[in-house]
Amino acid sequence: MSSPESNVPPTASGPPTASGRPRTSILVVDDDADMREWVKEDLESEGFVVETAAGGRAGVQRVKAGGIDLVVSDVKMPDLDGLDLLREIREVAPMPFVIIVTGFGSIDTAIRAVKLGACDYITKPFKIDQLLLSIDKALAERSLKTEVARLREEVHRRDGMDNIIGRSPAMQEIFALIRRVSASHANLLVTGESGTGKELVARALHAQSPRKNRPFVAVNCAAIPENLLESELLGYARGAHSTASTDRQGLFVEADGGTLFLDEIAELPLPLQPKLLRVLQDGEVRPLGMNRAVRVDVRVIAATNRDLERRLHEGRFREDLYYRLNVIQIHLPPLRGRQEDILALAEHFLARAVARSGKQVRNWRESAKKILLGYHWPGNVRELENAVERAVALAEGEFIGPEDLPPSMQERRNQDRLASAVAQGFTLDQLEREYIERVLEIEGGNKTRAALRLGLDRKTLYRKLEEYAASPRDTVAKAPDEPT
Ligand SMILES: Nc1ncnc2c1ncn2[C@@H]1O[C@H](COP(=O)(O)OP(=O)(O)OP(=O)(O)O)[C@@H](O)[C@H]1O
Ligand SMILES: [Mg+2]
Numbered sequence: 001m002s003s004p005e006s007n008v009p010p011t012a013s014g015p016p017t018a019s020g021r022p023r024t025s026i027l028v029v030d031d032d033a034d035m036r037e038w039v040k041e042d043l044e045s046e047g048f049v050v051e052t053a054a055g056g057r058a059g060v061q062r063v064k065a066g067g068i069d070l071v072v073s074d075v076k077m078p079d080l081d082g083l084d085l086l087r088e089i090r091e092v093a094p095m096p097f098v099i100i101v102t103g104f105g106s107i108d109t110a111i112r113a114v115k116l117g118a119c120d121y122i123t124k125p126f127k128i129d130q131l132l133l134s135i136d137k138a139l140a141e142r143s144l145k146t147e148v149a150r151l152r153e154e155v156h157r158r159d160g161m162d163n164i165i166g167r168s169p170a171m172q173e174i175f176a177l178i179r180r181v182s183a184s185h186a187n188l189l190v191t192g193e194s195g196t197g198k199e200l201v202a203r204a205l206h207a208q209s210p211r212k213n214r215p216f217v218a219v220n221c222a223a224i225p226e227n228l229l230e231s232e233l234l235g236y237a238r239g240a241h242s243t244a245s246t247d248r249q250g251l252f253v254e255a256d257g258g259t260l261f262l263d264e265i266a267e268l269p270l271p272l273q274p275k276l277l278r279v280l281q282d283g284e285v286r287p288l289g290m291n292r293a294v295r296v297d298v299r300v301i302a303a304t305n306r307d308l309e310r311r312l313h314e315g316r317f318r319e320d321l322y323y324r325l326n327v328i329q330i331h332l333p334p335l336r337g338r339q340e341d342i343l344a345l346a347e348h349f350l351a352r353a354v355a356r357s358g359k360q361v362r363n364w365r366e367s368a369k370k371i372l373l374g375y376h377w378p379g380n381v382r383e384l385e386n387a388v389e390r391a392v393a394l395a396e397g398e399f400i401g402p403e404d405l406p407p408s409m410q411e412r413r414n415q416d417r418l419a420s421a422v423a424q425g426f427t428l429d430q431l432e433r434e435y436i437e438r439v440l441e442i443e444g445g446n447k448t449r450a451a452l453r454l455g456l457d458r459k460t461l462y463r464k465l466e467e468y469a470a471s472p473r474d475t476v477a478k479a480p481d482e483p484t
Contacts, residue, residue, distance in 0.1 A: 023049065024048050024049065024069045024070060024135075024139065025048075025049045025050075025051070025067055025068050025069050025070070026043055026048050026049070026050050026051070026068070026069065026070045026071070026072060026135070027050075027051050027052070027053060027059060027062055027063065027068045027070070027071045027072070027096075028040055028043070028050060028051070028052045028053070028071075028072050028073075029052070029053045029055070029056065029058075029059035029071060029072070029073040029074060029077070029082070029085065030052075030054075030073070030074040030077070030101075031054055031055050031074065031076075031077045031078060032074070033054070035074070036052045036054070037052075039072065039128070039131070040052055042128040043128075043131075043132075043135075046132060048135075051068075055077050055078065055079040055080065056073070056077045056079055056080025056081055056082065056084060056085040057079045057080045059071065059073060059080075059085050060080065060085055060088045060089055063089045063092055063096060064089070064092060066092075068096045069096055069097065069142075070096055070097045070098070070099070070135060070138060070139075071085075071089070071096050071097070071098045071099070072098075072099045072101065072131065072135075073085055073086075073098060073099070073100055073101065074101045075100060075101065075102050075103065075106070075109055075113070076103065082100050082101075082102075082113065083100075083109070083112060083113060083116060085098075086098055086100070086113060086116040086117060086118055087116060090116070090117055095117065097119045097138040097141075097142065098113075098117065098118045098119060099118065099119065099120045099121065099122065099131070099134050099135065099138065100113040100118045100120075100121040100122075101121070101122055101123075101124060101126070102121055102122075102123050102124065103123070103124055104123050104124055104125075105123075106123075110123070119137075119138045119141065120134045120137065120138065122134055160204055160207045160208060161175060161178065161204050161207075161208065163200070163204075164197065164200055164201065164204060165341060165344050165345050165348045166338075166341055166344075167340040167341055167344050168333075168338040168339070168340040168341045169340075169449065170333045170337070170338055170443065170444055170446070170449070171338065171341060173446075174201070174330060174332065177328075177330055178201065178204055178205055178208060178330070179208065181205070181328050181330075182204075182205050182208035182209045183208075183209060183210060184328075185299050186299075186327040186328050187280065187299065187300045187301070187302070187324060187325050187326075187327045187328075188202075188205065188299075188300075188301045188302070188325075188327065188328045188329070188330060189265075189301075189302050189303070189304070189308075189325050189326040189327075189328070189329045189330070190202055190301060190302070190303040190304075190329075190330045190331075190332065191303070191304055191305070191308070191329060191330070191331045191332070192305060192331055192332030192333065192334070192380075193305050193332075193334045193380055194305045194379065194380065194382070195335075195379045195380035195381050195382030195383060196305075196332035196333070196334060196335065196380045196381060197332055197380075197381050198263075198303040198305070198332060199218070199261070199263065199303065201330060201332065202216075202218075202259070202261045202301045202303060203216060203261075205259070205301060206258070206259040206261075206301070209259070209299070211257060211258045211259055211299060214255075214256070214257035214258030214259075215254060215255050215256075215257070215258040215259075216255075216258055216259050216261065217251050217254050217255040217258065217259070217260050217261065218261040218263060219232065219233070219251055219260070219261065219262060219263065220263045220264055221262055221263065221264045221265055221266075221267045221268045222263075222264035222267035223264075226269040226271075226272070229268075229269065229272060230272055230275065230288065231248065231250070231287075231288055232250065232251055233250050233251050233252060233272075233276070233279075233285075234250040234252065234275070234279070234285050234286065234287050234288060235247070235248050235249045235250030235251075235252070235253055235285065235287035235288070235290075235294075236248050236250075236287050236288035236289050236290070237287055237288065237289035237290040238289075239289060240287070240288040240289025240290070241288070241289070247287075248287075249287070250285060250287060252279060252285045252296045252298055253285065253287075253294055253296055255296075255298045256296050256297060256298060257297055257298075258298065258299075259298070259299045259300075259301055260298045260299070260300050260301070261301050261302075261303070262300060262301070262302040262303070262325075263302075263303050264303070264304060264305075264306075265302035265303065265304050265308070265325065266304040266306035266308055266311055266317065267306075268317075270316065270317075270318075273317070273318045273321050274318065274321075276321060277318065277320055277321045277324055279296070280300065280321075280324045280325075281324070283295060283296060283297065284296060300325065302325045302326075308322060308326075309322075331444040331445065332444075333441075333442050333443060333444045334377065334380055334441075334442055335377040335380040335381055335383075335384065336375075336376045336377045336442065337439070337441075337442025337443060339373060342372050342373055342377075342384070343364075343369060343372065343373070345381060345384055345385075346364065346369075346372055346384060346388055349384065349385050349388035349389070350363075350364070350388055350392065350400070353388055353389050353392040353393075354392060357392055357393065359392060359395065360398055361392050361395045361397075361398060361399070361400060362398040362399065363398070363399055363400070364399065364400050365399045365400060365401045365402070367401060367402050368391075368399075368400050368401050368402050368404070368405060371402055371405055371409055371410060372384070372387075372405075375409050387405060387406055387409065390404075390405075390406065391404040391405055432464075433464075433468055435454075436450070436454060436461070436464060436465075436468075437468070439453050439454055440465075447461055447462065447465075
């Protein structure tokens with residue numbers, strides 16, 4: 001007998017059998033012994049694992065014991081018929097696929113069986129090929145379902161935390177903070193240099209929150225011209241301005257129930273700031289040209305790589321808005337301060353780039369790792385990600401060497417780090433202050449960790465910081481500019 005091999009999809013339920021089909025356990029339920037044996041033999045010769053039950057009652061018991069993928073059941077049986085069997089096994093999770101074998105002409109029964117959850121029916125008398133076709137269809141459906149579930153899971157993971165690499169204590173603290181605050185509705189401000197992962201964290205916060213099945217809407221405040229930004233955010237009514245030929249719902253309404261990510265919030269034009277503040281305070285938006293307000297339930301996560309507090313003092317950012325947005329702050333430290341993360345990220349990006357490119361690159365040479373560890377990463381994780389992509393594209397053998405890294409990174413290694421400080425005439429005190437402030441910044445303002453890293457006790461660090469606070473910053477020479 002021929003079997004439609006090409007129709008057989010792989011499923012997640014184990015290695016394929018000799019027939020090319022995935023390993024599948026089938027239970028044949030029939031009160032007719034000849035019929036049972038005939039079907040069992042033929043299915044076994046197709047590579048299925050087959051058990052039998054002599055009646056509906058025994059069949060239900062066997063299914064409840066677990067491990068059965070598919071049931072082929074006769075309808076007419078003395079103790080419990082095929083439809084009752086279906087009713088009773090519906091509560092088994094996951095319910096096995098059921099193919100019902102009906103007598104010729106009993107289309108009613110077939111329809112009832114399908115309504116009760118049977119995946120297919122065949123009528124007697126049948127050829128084994130008909131049954132095989134029906135089984136293969138059921139398996140294809142299962143493999144599709146498994147695939148959909150897997151993809152769904154992957155989408156969640158991609159947005160979630162599994163995707164954020166961070167072994168350093170600073171990142172571990174951030175993970176804990178994300179877990180703690182994701183359930184709250186409080187607005188958040190994510191700060192950190194460019195490329196430190198602010199958007200990644202914002203997405204993870206959303207994915208971890210009760211809002212995860214509602215929209216995550218991202219808007220870059222720096223990328224949209226001032227006059228458009230307002231109508232983008234708030235929406236407008238038809239005729240509100242010359243190009244408004246229809247009503248347009250704003251991003252706040254679009255994000256209703258979910259999260260609005262306001263990226264580069266420092267660039268939000270001053271005239272728009274009180275309008276945003278009003279939405280955050282009132283929980284409603286008033287689209288341009290509309291005299292009615294629309295209630296919205298939106299959690300705002302804002303991000304910036306700028307010094308917002310300085311903008312506050314310069315009068316370029318409203319204080320009241322700042323406090324509304326900054327209910328909880330997450331600061332992402334620059335990569336150069338997260339030594340433990342550099343190689344972990346390099347490995348993560350390497351695996352991804354290799355999978356994409358299909359190249360046989362396996363690992364980093366020690367000499368290349370040293371460069372990665374010693375580099376100052378002005379572009380942070382994004383720069384590392386790009387460097388790895390480039391290195392994998394260039395690598396010729398199984399290992400990535402220094403020659404595969406961007407020239408600017410290789411040069412940096414040979415530089416005398418103190419040379420520029422000497423050239424700028426730093427005193428020892430100035431250098432110390434620069435150094436302490438830099439480490440503190442790298443540690444996200446955490447004084448305990450900064451003290452640890454500096455080899456100072458906390459009291460000493462506090463004292464020094466107080467001294468610095470008392471003496472104006474511009475008496476200190478500017479830090480040597482890092483070459484890029
Ligand atoms: N901890 C991390 N683990 C894995 N990937 C990361 C991590 N941090 C950042 N990335 C990746 O680095 C790139 C830059 O991250 P992201 O866009 O979130 O940075 P950003 O802080 O928003 O930068 P910018 O201020 O320039 O907008 C992205 O591709 C992101 O996936
Ligand atoms: Mg960003």
